[in-house]
Amino acid sequence: MHTVITENDESIWEDQTGFLYHFPKRYRKYLTPGTEVIYYKGKIKKAEFRDKRLSDDPHYFAKAVIGKVYPDKQSAKGDFFATIEGYASFNIPVLAKQNEEFLEVIPDSQRSNYWRNGVREITRETYNLILSHIKPEQISEQEAIYNDGDYNDTEISLESGSEGTEKKQYVTVYERDPKYRKQAIAIHGTNCAACGFNFGQFYGDYADGFIHIHHINPVSEFDTPKAINPEKDLIPLCANCHSVIHRKKSNTLTIQELVHMINQQVRTD
Ligand SMILES: [Zn+2]
Ligand SMILES: [Zn+2]
Structure with a gap:
C-alpha cells in the first residue's frame, strides 16, 4: 500500500519526523505495517518556520515505511501511533503541484475537501510519479534529526x-x-x-x-x-x-x- 502522510509546521499531533507518526483511528486502514509513505507538508502559515522547510508551497519532503502500529494509550478517542522505518529525506522539495497539476489524483467526490485529509491513500503509480521528480542522489538516508527539547x-x-x-x-x-x-x-x-x-x-x-x-x-x-x-x-x-x-x-x-x-x-x- 502507498500513502501520503501530512506533517505540518504546527500540529496537535505528537509526531516525531522519521520516528513516529500519530494519527486518528479513521486513518488506520491506510497505515498498516509495511505501507510505503511519502511525507507531505501544506502551505507555509508562519514565516518563522521558513528555515525549517524546503519550500513555502505544499510539497513532499521525505519517504519512509510504516513499522508497527500501536494504540495511543493516552487517547480517549482511540488514536494510534505508527513507528517509522527507513526514513529518507529529500534534499529538494517535490512540489505538490507541477505545471498547474497536482501529482495526487483527486477523486471527483472529494474535490472540496481532499486536502483536509492528513493521510491519503495513493496508487503505486502516484507514489512512483512523486518520486520520479527527485533524483536518488537528492534523497538522504541519514537519520532524521530529533529536536524536541525533552532531553x-x-x-x-x-x-x-x-x-x-x-x-x-x-x-x-x-x-x-x-x-x-x-x-x-x-x-x-x-x-x-x-x-x-x-x-x-x-x-x-x-x-x-x-x-x-x-x-x-x-x-x-x-x-x-x-x-x-x-x-x-x-x-x-x-x-x-x-x-x-x-x-x-x-x-x-x-x-x-x-x-x-x-x-x-x-x-x-
Ligand atoms: Zn517504579
Ligand atoms: Zn536502565
Whole structure:
C-alpha cells in the first residue's frame, strides 16, 4: 500500500519526523505495517518556520515505511501511533503541484475537501510519479534529526549518588536516545512497569509524561541502533525503580526480579 502522510509546521499531533507518526483511528486502514509513505507538508502559515522547510508551497519532503502500529494509550478517542522505518529525506522539495497539476489524483467526490485529509491513500503509480521528480542522489538516508527539547528525561537519570559518573556507564546509550524514548513511550505508556507509578498522577501536570526508559538485557553497549526493538527491548520505569534495577553495576535486575522484590516487601512490612 502507498500513502501520503501530512506533517505540518504546527500540529496537535505528537509526531516525531522519521520516528513516529500519530494519527486518528479513521486513518488506520491506510497505515498498516509495511505501507510505503511519502511525507507531505501544506502551505507555509508562519514565516518563522521558513528555515525549517524546503519550500513555502505544499510539497513532499521525505519517504519512509510504516513499522508497527500501536494504540495511543493516552487517547480517549482511540488514536494510534505508527513507528517509522527507513526514513529518507529529500534534499529538494517535490512540489505538490507541477505545471498547474497536482501529482495526487483527486477523486471527483472529494474535490472540496481532499486536502483536509492528513493521510491519503495513493496508487503505486502516484507514489512512483512523486518520486520520479527527485533524483536518488537528492534523497538522504541519514537519520532524521530529533529536536524536541525533552532531553532532560534521560540526562538526569542515574547520575547522582556516590558512584556518580561510574554508574552512568551502565545505562545503555539507547536509554539516552530520545527517539527510542518516544517510540517506547508511545508503545508502553508512561506508567512504571515495575510498580505502576505515574508521575503525572502523583505530581500533576508539571510532571505529566515524565518517565525513565530502561533497556532490557542489552547485549552490548555498542549494538547498532537498528538492533533495537522498542516494543521488546525498552520498558518504562519510574526513577526509583530504575535506580534500584541498576544499583549493582555487575548485575542489572530483570523486571520480574524487581517486581518480586516489591511484592515481598509489601507482604513483610
Ligand atoms: Zn517504579
Ligand atoms: Zn536502565
